Amino acid sequence: MQFGRTTLSKFVIEHTRGQHSEMGALLIDVAAAVKTISAMVGKGALSGFSGLAEAINVQGEEQKKIDVMANEAILRHCEWGGQLAGMASEELDVPYAIPEGYPRGRYLLVFDPLDGSSNSDVNVSVGSIFSILMRPEAGDAETADYLQPGTEQIAAGYAIYGPATMFVLTVGSGTHGFTLDRESGNFILTHPDIRVPEDTREFAINTSNERFWEPPVQRYVAECKAGKTGVRGADFNMRWIASMVAEVHRILMRGGIFMYPKDNKDPAKPGRLRLLYEANPMAMLVEQAGGAASTGRVRILDVAPDALHQRVPVILGSKNEVERVERYHHEHDAGTDRPFVSPLFSDRSLFRETA
Ligand code: F6P
Numbered sequence: 001m002q003f004g005r006t007t008l009s010k011f012v013i014e015h016t017r018g019q020h021s022e023m024g025a026l027l028i029d030v031a032a033a034v035k036t037i038s039a040m041v042g043k044g045a046l047s048g049f050s051g052l053a054e055a056i057n058v059q060g061e062e063q064k065k066i067d068v069m070a071n072e073a074i075l076r077h078c079e080w081g082g083q084l085a086g087m088a089s090e091e092l093d094v095p096y097a098i099p100e101g102y103p104r105g106r107y108l109l110v111f112d113p114l115d116g117s118s119n120s121d122v123n124v125s126v127g128s129i130f131s132i133l134m135r136p137e138a139g140d141a142e143t144a145d146y147l148q149p150g151t152e153q154i155a156a157g158y159a160i161y162g163p164a165t166m167f168v169l170t171v172g173s174g175t176h177g178f179t180l181d182r183e184s185g186n187f188i189l190t191h192p193d194i195r196v197p198e199d200t201r202e203f204a205i206n207t208s209n210e211r212f213w214e215p216p217v218q219r220y221v222a223e224c225k226a227g228k229t230g231v232r233g234a235d236f237n238m239r240w241i242a243s244m245v246a247e248v249h250r251i252l253m254r255g256g257i258f259m260y261p262k263d264n265k266d267p268a269k270p271g272r273l274r275l276l277y278e279a280n281p282m283a284m285l286v287e288q289a290g291g292a293a294s295t296g297r298v299r300i301l302d303v304a305p306d307a308l309h310q311r312v313p314v315i316l317g318s319k320n321e322v323e324r325v326e327r328y329h330h331e332h333d334a335g336t337d338r339p340f341v342s343p344l345f346s347d348r349s350l351f352r353e354t355a
Contacts, residue, residue, distance in 0.1 A: 008167060008178045008187035015171050020154060023132060023171075026083040026107055027155065031167055031187060033077035034128055034159040037070045037114070038180060041126060041161040050121050066120050067091055070113035070128060083107050086141030088308055090115075090277055095143055095308070107154070108133040108141055112277045115158075116243025125162035127245025131281040132156070146276060146308055150301035156281035160249050168194075168252065168285060175252065175289040196291035197255035200318035204239045204247050205259040212263035216296065216328035219337065244273065248282050248316070252289055257317035259325070261296055271295070271313035275305050279312050292322035296329040 008031050016024035040047050049065040056062060071091040078084060079096075082103030087096040090112040098104055111130040120126050132155040135145045157169035165180040167187050177191030203224050210218065224236035239256070241247055247258045260272045273279050283293030283300040293300045293316035303312060315325050331337040 006189035008169075008189070011176065011178070011189055012169075012171075015173065020171070022083045022105060023107055023154060025081055026078065026105075026109065026132065027157075027169070027171075029078045029081055030074070030109070030130060030157070033074040034165070034167055035180065035185065036073045036077065037128060038159065038161050038165040040066065040069055040073070041114075041120065042165075044123060063091065064114075064117050064120060067114045067117050074109075074111055074113050074128070074130075078109055081105075084109055085135050085139055085145065087111070088146050088276065089113060090274060090309070095141060095146060097140060104138050104140060106134050106136070106138050108135060108146055110146060110277045112274070115245050115278065116241070119241070119243045124241065125160055125243055125246040125249075127158050127160040127243065127249075129158045129245060129278055129281050130156065131277060131284070143308055147305045149304050150275075150280035150283055153280060153284050153301075156284040158245050158248070158281065158285070160245050162246065162249075166191075166249070168249070170285050170288040172288070175285050177252070191253075194252050194289045196252060196286060196289045196318055198290070198319045200255040200257060200321055201234055202237045202239060202254075202256040203259070203321070204241075204250075204256060205261070206240055206242070207238075209263050209265060212265040213261055214263070214296075214329075214332070216325065216332040216337070217259065217261045219328055219332075220325050244278060244282065248286065251286070251291070251317040255318045257315065257321040257325070260314045262313040269311050271311045273311060273314045275300075275303060275310045275312040276308065279303075279314050282314075283316060286316050290319065291317050292319045294322055294326050296325060297333070 009028055012024045012027045049069050053063040053065045053068045071089055079098055080102050083105035084098055084107050085104055087109045113128055114126055115129050116126045131153050133148050133152055134154055135141055155171045160166050167178045169176055174193045177194055178187035179190040181188050223230050223232050227235040262271055279300050286293050295313045296315050315322055
């Protein structure tokens with residue numbers, strides 16, 4: 001029985017009173033879309049949405065039917081309410097204009113409707129990620145309105161469709177988790193004020209890319225793998241689900257570090273993950289929970305976007321580990337990570353010490 005427990009609607013109304021009360025209504029629509037997607041994903045092969053949609057999205061990735069359906073669910077649930085000036089989605093080349101006949105608002109909703117969807121046909125957790133920005137006035141948004149650094153986000157969150165469906169949200173005052181009670185249809189606050197431990201012995205990275213990484217990431221991972229016998233003096237464990245939402249959720253629950261770093265696999269791409277609807281919302285959630293999020297060189301939330309679907313390197317999670325990886329990047333850039341070897345005093349030098 002859930003009487004007396006805090007529902008997502010109650011939480012949102014209480015936490016968006018005043019300046020952002022209209023955003024409260026928008027968040028409730030986002031949650032309705034998430035319940036629709038949760039029901040579709042939860043049906044698995046019975047939904048009729050397995051397999052490819054036979055289309056390629058703007059990222060050059062094959063769209064799955066479930067990607068298209070999840071995108072539709074968010075657009076339809078959120079377009080009508082009068083809070084939005086527009087929406088941008090991973091699945092759409094250009095921003096979505098609010099249809100004629102619906103009122104316009106000041107908020108911008110940016111989202112990845114189904115992240116990690118390569119996992120959907122194998123019954124592994126997937127999720128939806130969203131970020132809310134604002135433009136100065138109500139009206140029809142243009143692409144330039146969306147190109148704001150993550151520090152400007154008013155709210156961010158994700159839904160994870162796992163054994164349980166959860167909605168994890170920040171409106172700038174902590175990160176809070178809600179679990180879907182499938183019987184009542186309510187999201188119930190089950191994880192108030194989530195905190196990410198500052199230290200961890202668990203890392204997540206796709207090591208098949210190791211040969212393409214930059215030296216600071218190779219150094220960090222080599223040290224983790226060396227375990228007790230290496231410079232870290234401790235054994236580390238590795239995880240890779242290939243679903244960013246599931247990875248970030250694990251980190252929010254018990255700490256860890258997640259990396260999709262810069263690599264030279266495709267020099268045209270500075271990273272794999274998208275800044276506006278993957279990196280920024282996750283960075284805000286993790287920072288609000290006491291963790292850190294960096295490109296390796298700068299704080300993710302400080303990156304000024306220049307394109308809607310811009311990619312960025314992502315290193316996020318337990319603060320002390322993220323700061324260590326950042327330090328390795330700075331040492332590498334300054335050249336101080338390589339032991340100094342003077343040609344005058346090296347093995348072949350005239351001044352070589354003799355026994
Ligand atoms: O598009 C994003 C994503 O699916 C993330 O959810 C996940 O972390 C990553 O890509 C998986 O990448 P890879 O295919 O290299 O394992």
